[in-house]
Each structure stands twice: as C-alpha cells, then as structure tokens.
Amino acid sequence: MTGTVDWLRRYGALLRAAWLQDLQYRASIVLWLLWGVTEPAVALGIWWAIAADGPVQGYARADFARYFFALMLVNQLTIAWDSWYLDSWIRDGELNFRLARPIHPAHEAVAENIAYKARTAGMILVVWLIVAAVWPAVRLPFGADRWALTAAAVLLAAALRFFISFATGLLAFWTTRATAIMELHAGISLFLSGRLAPLALLPPAVARVAGFLWFPYMLAFPVDLLTGTVHGAALVQGFVGQVVWLAVWVGAYRLAWTRGLRKYGAVGG
Amino acid sequence: MKLRILAALWRLNVAEExxxxxNLVASLLxxxxxxxxxxxxxxxxxxxxTRLGDWDYWEVVVLLGVFNTLTGVIEAVLRPGIGRLAGEVKSGGLDLVLAKPVDAQGFVSFRRLDVWRLTDVVLGLALAGYALVRLHHVPTVAQLAAFGLALTAAVVVVYALWVALMSLAFWFVSVENLSVLFDAVYEGARYPVSAYPGALRFVFVYLIxxxxxxTIPASALTGRLEPGFALVAAAVAALAFALTRLLWRTALKRYSGASG
Structure with a gap:
C-alpha cells in the first residue's frame, strides 16, 4: 500500500511541476493548439464542399462536422511530442541528469503529457460547447456508457501514441534522423489513422491495410466511438486491436531503451 | 539592403551548405x-x-505545384531568416542585428539561404508543368507572363504575412513559436479558395x-483568370508590402534590447 501512496506523491509532484512549466508557456501552447486544429478544420472545409450535393457514402455534412470536431478533441488528447524531446535530450546530453534521478525519465514525460492535455483539451471542450450551442450539427448524442467506453479508448490511444513516440524518439541513440522518421510516421498516419477522412471513405484496399496496422487505433477508433458509429463486433475488435498494439509498442520501447542505454555514451561521457 | 551584401551573405551560406x-538527398526525399x-x-x-470548388483534379495539381514552389522559398529563405526573429526578440539577440549598418528588416529577412530547399521550387514548377500537360493546356505567352507576375506577387504576399506575424513578437515577447501561426494560416492555401464556405473565402481574399x-497564380496559368488580373495581384502585393513595412517600423519602436 505504501508503494501506491509513494507513487501518488511522486506523480503529484511531477504533475505540479509540469503544470507550472506549461503555465509559463501558455501563449505558445495556444499557438500549438491552433496549429493542431487547422489540419482537421481545412479537411472539414473540403468535405463540407464535397458533400454539398448530398451525402458521401452515407456521410452527410453534419456527420463530417461531428467527425472532425471529435477528431480535433481526440487528437489533442492523444498527441505525443515525446520523440522530439527525447531526440534533443539524447543529442544534447540532457538525458544525463534525468538518468541520475531516482525515477525513470518516462514518468516525467507521462506527467508532462497529462498536464499538457488537460489544459489543451479543456480549451477545445470549451470552444466545442460554445460552437455546439449555436450549431446543432456538432452536438453529440449523450450516453453514459458510450462516453465511458470512449474514455477508455482515448486512454488506450494516448498510451499507444505515447509509446510509439517514445520508442521512435529513442532511435536518436543510433541516428540523427529520429524526428524525420516520426514525421514519416505522421505522413502515413494522415491517411491510415483517419486524420484526412473517415476510414470508410478511403479506397477499400487502403482501409484494409490500415486494419492490419496500429494506425486506426491511434485516432479513428476512439473518434468513431465518440461520434457513435461503432457497434457490436467492431467495438470489441477495436479494443482488442488497441490492447494488442499497445503491448507491441511497449515491447519495442523496452527493447530500444535497454539496448540504447547500453550504447549511450553521453556528451562528455 | 544593398545587393552586394546580400550576395556576400548568400555566397557564404551556399559554401557552408x-x-x-x-542534406540535398534528405531534402529531395x-x-x-x-x-x-x-x-x-x-x-x-x-x-x-469530380470538382473541388469548381476546379478539376489537374487544375488543383497545378495549384499544388505553386504551393510547393512557395514552400521552397519559405523554407530556403524566410523560415531560417525572419522565422528566428521571435527567439531573438526574447533573448535580445536582435541587438546584434540592429547594431549593423544595414536595413534591419532586410537583414533579418534575407540573411540566410538554405540552398537545398530550392529543390522544392524546381519540383513545384515541374509538377505544375506536368499538370498542364495532363490538362492539355498550352499556356499563351500572355498567360505565362501573368503567371510570372502573379507568382512574384505571391512571394511578396507570403513574405508580408511572415513579417506581419513575426512582428507580433515585439508585443508578445514570450511566445517563441510564433512561426507556427504562419503554418496554420498557410495550411488553407493548399486548395483553391473557391472550395471554402463564403465567409472563409472572404477572409482569405481580403483579411489574411x-x-x-x-489560387491566383494557378488561375493565371490555367487561363481561369484574364491575364490582366495579374496587375491586381501585383497591386495587392505592393499594398501588403507597404503595410508590413509600416508595421515593422511601429513594432521595432517597442524593442528595448537585451537590457530592457
């Protein structure tokens, strides 16, 4: 039991530090947020124009509006910048003092993620509520059970994206282009994770390939849960996919971490 | 700024690059x-x-080529130059620029040339050319001239947007990622403005x-617009440039240096 209390205390301190640090950069955070919502906003604008003459494969204008608003929120809740941090920590040797601490550096990263997401997702929620008050298209059907499931899926997606980002960032132990690899991943995920369009609107072959990879579980699945378009077997399959791919990426992270540290000969070290 | 100084700066950058x-391979890839x-x-x-804002597929690809060409100019000159302004206003590093006997806006804007990123300009123009072939459209001399003028105007407008947004650094000193604002705005330029809802279209034509x-250079090239319209584009660019010059002067008065 004391172990749990210890961990709560540690996380309390880490979260407080992360929150205060973000407070200092709150204007910058608003700009990152703005940047993060432009891509879905532009995509919504284009789909809105395309759906002018009637629904696109069952997606009417209002469905697109709901989809992309949900995407903005879920994306903000699951986004992970950790590969960029790790890349600079490893290259500048800032990892050293973090390794010397009696707590794994990943916990600091997790705390930063929680603080950042609480702040930015809170802002999106407020904007969403205001927009929903005047624009019925983006109102979501209320259902306690569905929202609980969505919360679980968002949490799993956030964990998945965190480990993808963290493990990829660790590649900086071996290469100077770790962030380029992460950008390549972002480029592929534009299509396969549903950022550009609901997966149902992609060519069927592409959607099928996406189903065999982790991308849909990063965004599309929790977004579809939130807008209420996943049911029955697809719902179960979604959660299974999330758990399986999370396990795979945790494994990749552990491998990269142990191997990488062995290789790491920090700046001046 | 004197051209001789600019040439010397860029020659050094190219030698360094x-x-x-x-990096050429990385940039190309x-x-x-x-x-x-x-x-x-x-x-x-x-x-x-079949149409996006009344443009067909290959017309939008022409626009994409223009977008990529401008991206090349942005990444080769603007981001490594004026894109660093926010950090320098914060750290006081701008002191070193202001102490130089050259025009500060010119120096800040054009001090760097990341030469490899000019591949985007070449590939962008090539893409636009290929799309024209697919359109079976051979531009007339007047259309090509209009395109040249409109594209030059576009570069000036992009530059003016950078100066306007980065000048905000003098008011919001602690915001180091101001350049993100440009990326957010520029995201809207990927598609013809006619594809957007009316209110947004108004914003993109008159406000931002x-x-x-x-949209305008691509329209000039595909013949969607009368060639004479390029003169309007040139006027818009001149106005945008004059306004940002004014804004820069006002903004610079707020700068108090590293000690302030």
Missing part, C-alpha cells in the same frame, strides 16, 4: 514524400467528387490574403 551534401502525400490526399477527395499566394 555545400559541405553537407547528404522529403519533398518527394510531401508531394506524394499531397497527391494521395487529392486522390481521396476526388474519389468522391492567402488566396493571392496559390
């Missing part, structure tokens, strides 16, 4: 990947429609003038 030839992504994005949209960056 020539040491890192692997990045551009090709980006163009591929953009074309696939269009393919997804055009699976479900990104319609003049890609």
């Amino acid at each position: 020539l040491q890192y030839r692997a 990045g551009t090709i990947f980006w163009i591929g992504t953009a074309l696939l994005t269009l393919a997804v949209f055009f699976r479900h429609t 003038p990104i319609a003049w960056t890609t």
